[in-house]
Amino acid sequence: MNDSLKRALSKYKTLIAFFVICIIITIITPRFLTVSNMTNVLTQVSVNAVIAIGMTFVILTGGIDLSVGSILAIAGALAASIIKSNGNVLLAVIVALLVGAGIGIINGLLVSKGKVQAFIVTLASMTIFRGVTLVYTNGTPISGLSGAFSNIGNMKLGILPVPVLITAAAVLIAYYLLSQTRFGRYLYALGGNEDSARLSGINTDRIKTWVYVVSGITAAISGVIVTSRIGSASPNAGSGFELDAIAAVVIGGTSLSGGEGSVIGTIIGALIIGVLNNGLNLMNVSPFYQSIIKGLVILVAVLLDKKSNKSR
Amino acid sequence: MKKRSLKVLSLAVASMLVVGGLTGCTKKQEGGTTTTGGKKIGMVISTLNNPFFVTMKDGAEKKAKELGYTLVVLDSQNDSAKERSNVEDLMQQGVSAIIINPTDSDAVKNAIQVANDKKVPVVTVDRQANGGTVACHVASDNVKGGSMAADFILSQLGAKSDIKIVELQGIPGASATRDRGAGFHKVVDAKSNVKVAASQAADFDRQKGLSVTENIIQSTPTFDAVFAHNDEMALGAVKAIKAANKKVIVVGFDGTKDAVDAVNSGDMAATIAQQPDLMGSMAVDNAVKVAKGETVEKQIPVELKVIKK
Numbered sequence: 001m002n003d004s005l006k007r008a009l010s011k012y013k014t015l016i017a018f019f020v021i022c023i024i025i026t027i028i029t030p031r032f033l034t035v036s037n038m039t040n041v042l043t044q045v046s047v048n049a050v051i052a053i054g055m056t057f058v059i060l061t062g063g064i065d066l067s068v069g070s071i072l073a074i075a076g077a078l079a080a081s082i083i084k085s086n087g088n089v090l091l092a093v094i095v096a097l098l099v100g101a102g103i104g105i106i107n108g109l110l111v112s113k114g115k116v117q118a119f120i121v122t123l124a125s126m127t128i129f130r131g132v133t134l135v136y137t138n139g140t141p142i143s144g145l146s147g148a149f150s151n152i153g154n155m156k157l158g159i160l161p162v163p164v165l166i167t168a169a170a171v172l173i174a175y176y177l178l179s180q181t182r183f184g185r186y187l188y189a190l191g192g193n194e195d196s197a198r199l200s201g202i203n204t205d206r207i208k209t210w211v212y213v214v215s216g217i218t219a220a221i222s223g224v225i226v227t228s229r230i231g232s233a234s235p236n237a238g239s240g241f242e243l244d245a246i247a248a249v250v251i252g253g254t255s256l257s258g259g260e261g262s263v264i265g266t267i268i269g270a271l272i273i274g275v276l277n278n279g280l281n282l283m284n285v286s287p288f289y290q291s292i293i294k295g296l297v298i299l300v301a302v303l304l305d306k307k308s309n310k311s312r
Numbered sequence: 313m314k315k316r317s318l319k320v321l322s323l324a325v326a327s328m329l330v331v332g333g334l335t336g337c338t339k340k341q342e343g344g345t346t347t348t349g350g351k352k353i354g355m356v357i358s359t360l361n362n363p364f365f366v367t368m369k370d371g372a373e374k375k376a377k378e379l380g381y382t383l384v385v386l387d388s389q390n391d392s393a394k395e396r397s398n399v400e401d402l403m404q405q406g407v408s409a410i411i412i413n414p415t416d417s418d419a420v421k422n423a424i425q426v427a428n429d430k431k432v433p434v435v436t437v438d439r440q441a442n443g444g445t446v447a448c449h450v451a452s453d454n455v456k457g458g459s460m461a462a463d464f465i466l467s468q469l470g471a472k473s474d475i476k477i478v479e480l481q482g483i484p485g486a487s488a489t490r491d492r493g494a495g496f497h498k499v500v501d502a503k504s505n506v507k508v509a510a511s512q513a514a515d516f517d518r519q520k521g522l523s524v525t526e527n528i529i530q531s532t533p534t535f536d537a538v539f540a541h542n543d544e545m546a547l548g549a550v551k552a553i554k555a556a557n558k559k560v561i562v563v564g565f566d567g568t569k570d571a572v573d574a575v576n577s578g579d580m581a582a583t584i585a586q587q588p589d590l591m592g593s594m595a596v597d598n599a600v601k602v603a604k605g606e607t608v609e610k611q612i613p614v615e616l617k618v619i620k621k
Contacts, residue, residue, distance in 0.1 A: 029531060037530040044523045139362070141518070141544075143570045154555065230518050230551055232570070234544065237519060281527035287484040287513035 013304050014253055014268045021272060021297075025279035032282055039161060045274030046163035047222050047229075049267055051241060052248035053167075053174045054218030056266045057211040059249050060178075060191045062258030063118035065212060067107060068219035068245055070129035072238035075100050075223035077133050080142040080233035083149045092149065096220045103129060104216025108209030122212075126242070134235045143232040153229030163225045167267075170218065174263040187211065191258030248273055251301040272297065352382045353599050354402035354410040356395060356423070358439070360387045364588050365413065368437065371589030372411065375596040383596065392419035399423040403430045409447075409603035411595045413437045420444070433602040437595045447602040450595045453613035454488055457584045458495025458539075461563045464582050464618050465537045466499070466506070468561050475536050476509040478528055480549060482516045482541040489513075492541045492565060509535045514545045521548025529556050537561040543571035543583055550579045567619050575621055582620040590614050 026033045051068050058065045075096035082092040103125060110121040155162045178184040189197040190204050198204045222241075227233045252269030254261025276297060280290045355372055357365050369385055376383035384405060388395035392415045402410055403426060410427050414420035417439055424444030427434050433447045440449055462477075469475050477500060482489035500506045510528045514520040521540060528535075529552060538553070538560055540546035546564030553560050564571050567585025574580040591614045598608050 031531045034530070040526050040530055044526065047519075140568075141570060143547075143573075226519050230522050230548055232518060232547070234518055236517065277523070278527050278530075281510075281512050281524055282531040284510045284512065284531070286511075287481060290513070291484075 014251060014265055014272070014301065017301060017304065018268050018272050018275070021275055021279070025275065025282070029279070029282045032279060035159070037278070037282075039156075039159060039164070041271075041274050041278045042164045042167075043161045043229075044278065045270050046161075046167040047226055048241065048244045048248060048273065049167045049270035050170050050218050050222045050225065051215075051245040052252075052266045052270050053170050053263055054215035055242075055245040055249050056174070056252075056254055056261065056263050057178075057187065057214045058118070059246070059254050059256060060187055060258055060261055061208055061211050062191050062194070062256075063111060063208070063211065064122060064246070064256075065107065065215045065219075066119065066122040066242045067103065067125040067129060068215060068222075069238035069241040070126045070133065071100050071103050071216055071219035072223035072226065072241060073133040073233075073235060074103075074129050074136065075220035076227035076233040076237055077137050077142060077235065079149075079224055080145055080227050081136075083145050083147075084142060087147060087149075089148045089152075093152075093224055096224050097217055100216040100218075100220025100223070101213050102216070104213035105209065107216065108212035111212065112205040112208035130235075130239070137233065137235040139235055141232045141234040145227065145231045145233075150228055150231055153225050153227075163229070166221065166225065170221070171263060171267055174214075178263060183207065183210070188259060191260070193259070244273060247298050251298060269301075272301070351603065352384060352405065352407045353596065353603065354399075354405070354407035355383055355385045355413075355595075356388055356398045356402065356410065357385060357413045358388050358395070358415040359390045361389070364586075368413065368588040368592040368595075371592030372596045373592075374589075375593035379596065379600050381596070381600060388415050390415050392416055392423070395420065396423040396426065399426045403427065403432065407432060409433045409435065409599040411435045411437060411599050412441070414439045414441055417442045433599070435595050435599045435602065437591055448598050448608045448610055448612055450591055450598060450612040450614060452586045452591070452616055454491030455495040455498075456613065457565060457616040458492040458497075459499045460495075460616060460618055461492075461539050461565065461582075461584050462496045462499035464584075464620070465539060465561055465563055466503070468581060469536055472536065473505055475503075475506045476532070476534065477506060478509055478525070478532070478535050478538045478549075479511040480521055480524060480538060480540040480545045481511060481513040482545070484513050486516075488516075489541055496539055514540070514548065516542045516544055518544040518548040521545030522551045523548075525549040525552035526555075529553070529558070535560060537563065537581075540564050542566050543568045546571060546580055546583070547574060550574060554579070572619055575619055578621065582618050584616050585619050586616055587614060 055065055078099055079092040079096040082095060107121055107125055110116050111118045152162055186202045186207050189202060190207050194204055226237055248269035249266050251272055252265030254265060276294060353376060357369055360366055373383050386398040388398055395415050410432055412434060414436060420441045421443035424434050424441055428445050436446050436449045438451055465477060481493060500508060509532045512524050514524040538549045540549055543564035543566045546562050547570055550562050561581040563581055564583040567583050571580060571583040575583055594612055594614055598612055601608050
C-alpha cells in the first residue's frame with residue numbers, strides 16, 4: 001500500500017467505518033436503504049448530533065460536559081410552559097436558548113475561574129438541573145403542545161426535515177468557528193497545551209468559559225427539537241444523552257485529552273450511533289445484545305483511532 | 313414502578329441540594345379517621361405530594377373505617393430519615409400493625425427494624441423493602457396487567473386471522489419490564505395466529521418510544537397493534553403512528569393523566585391502570601389480619617383495570 005493511500009485511509013477511517021456498518025445493515029435488512037428510512041435516521045440523529053457539536057468544543061479544550069441532558073430537560077420544560085401559556089414560539093425558543101447559555105456560563109466560570117474539574121462541576125449541575133426540572137414540572141410531563149411549535153421537530157422542507165436542517169446549520173457554524181476564527185485557533189492551542197497557550201498571551205479562562213456556553217446552547221436547541229418532536233416536555237427527557245454525545249465525539253476521533261479532533265468527525269460519530277440504533281431496531285435484535293454491540297463499536301472505533309495516531 | 317421510584321429518588325436528591333435545610337422545619341401532616349374505641353393501625357406514606365399516593369391513603373382510610381379501626385397516616389415527604397422518625401412516632405402511639413409505603417427500598421430497612429424490635433407487624437405497599445421482617449407486601453400484579461393488555465388487543469381485533477403486534481419494552485431487566493412482558497407473552501405466544509412482529513426496548517421514555525416506533529414502521533410497515541410497557545412509550549408510539557398515517561391500536565400501562573386524555577381523544581385504545589385506592593384498602597385489610605395474629609400471603613397482588621373509551 002502506498003503512503004498517500006495509507007494516509008487517506010487513516011484520515012477517513014471513521015467515514016469508512018460508517019459505510020462498512022451501513023453496508024452490513026443493508027445486506028441484512030433491505031428496509032434500511034430507503035429514502036424514507038434515511039430521512040427517518042437523519043431526524044433521529046439530529047437530536048444527539050446537535051448536543052455532540054457543542055460537546056466537541058468542550059472536549060477539544062480537554063473538558064467534559066455531563067450536564068447537557070439536564071439542560072435539555074429544563075430548556076424543553078421552559079419552552080413547553082411558554083407555549084402552553086401564550087403560544088409564542090419565538091419567545092419559547094429564545095428563553096430555552098438563554099437558559100442553556102446561562103447554565104453554560106455557570107459551568108464555564110466554575111471550571112475556568114473556580115478551577116474545579118469539569119467532570120465534578122458538570123456532574124453537580126447535571127444533578128441540580130435535573131432536580132430543578134422535576135421541581136418545575138412537579139414530576140409530570142407538560143403535554144398537549146401543538147400549533148406552530150410542533151413544526152420545529154416535525155415539518156419537512158422538501159424532503160429534508162427541519163431538525164436535519166438545524167443540525168446542518170449548526171455544523172456549518174461550528175466548522176466556521178473552529179477553523180476560520182481566532183477563537184477556534186486559540187481553542188485548539190488551549191487544548192493542545194494550556195500552559196504554553198496562556199504564556200503566549202491567550203486568555204485561556206475566557207475560552208474555557210465560552211465552550212460551556214456553546215455546549216449549553218446546543219443542548220438547549222436539542223431540547224427544543226425533542227420537545228417539539230414528541231409534543232411534550234418530560235422531566236426525565238435527555239437523561240443519559242450526555243454519554244451518547246460523548247460517544248459520538250470520541251468515535252469521531254476527538255481526543256478526550258483535548259487539542260485534536262473536528263466537528264465533521266463528531267457528525268460521523270453521531271451518524272454511526274444513529275445508524276446502529278436504527279439498524280438494530282430494523283433487525284429486531286434483542287435489547288440485551290444491543291448494548292453489547294453498541295459498546296463494542298465504540299471500543300473498536302477508539303482503538304482504530306489510537307492505532308492511526310501512533311503511526312503518524 | 314421502577315420509574316416512579318427513580319423519579320422520587322432524584323426529587324429527593326434535588327430537594328436536598330436545592331432546598332437544603334428547609335425540609336427540617338416542615339410540619340408533619342396528620343390525618344386519619346378518629347373512630348374511638350377501635351384499635352389503631354399506622355400508615356407511613358412516601359409522599360402525599362403525588363395524587364397516586366393520596367388516592368392510596370383515601371382507599372386505606374375508607375377500609376379502616378369500615379373495619380372499625382383508627383388509621384393514623386404520616387407523610388414521609390420522600391425523606392427516609394423522616395420515614396424512620398414517623399415509624400418511631402407510631403410505635404409511641406401504640407399501633408397494633410404498621411403499613412409502610414417505602415420512600416426507598418434500601419433506606420426503609422432501618423425503619424422496618426424499629427417496628428420489628430417492638431414486635432409490631434409490618435405490611436409494605438407498592439415499593440418492596442430489601443430487608444427487615446415484613447408480614448406481607450401489597451403491590452400491583454404487573455404480570456396479570458400484561459396479560460390484560462394482550463387480551464384487550466385480541467378482543468379489539470376480533471376474528472382477524474393474521475395479527476401482528478409490536479411490543480415496546482421498558483428498561484431491559486427492570487422488574488416492570490420483565491413482569492409486564494411475561495404476562496403479555498403468556499397470552500400472545502399461545503395463539504397461533506398472533507405474531508409479535510417486533511419487540512424492542514424504548515426504556516420507558518417517550519422520545520425513545522417515538523424513535524423506536526419510527527424505526528419499526530420502516531422495517532414492518534404493517535402491524536395491527538402496539539403494546540407499550542408504559543404510557544410514556546405508548547404516547548411516543550402514537551406520535552410516530554400518526555405521522556405515518558397508520559391506524560393501529562395502541563395500549564399503554566400505568567393510567568397516567570396524559571394517557572387517559574389520549575384514550576378519551578381516541579389516540580390510544582387503552583391503558584392498563586393501577587388502582588391505588590384498592591392497594592390502600594387491601595393493605596389495611598391485611599394489616600388488620602396480621603394484627604389479629606392471622607396468617608396472610610407473603611405477596612398480595614392487586615388487580616389492575618383497563619381504561620378504555
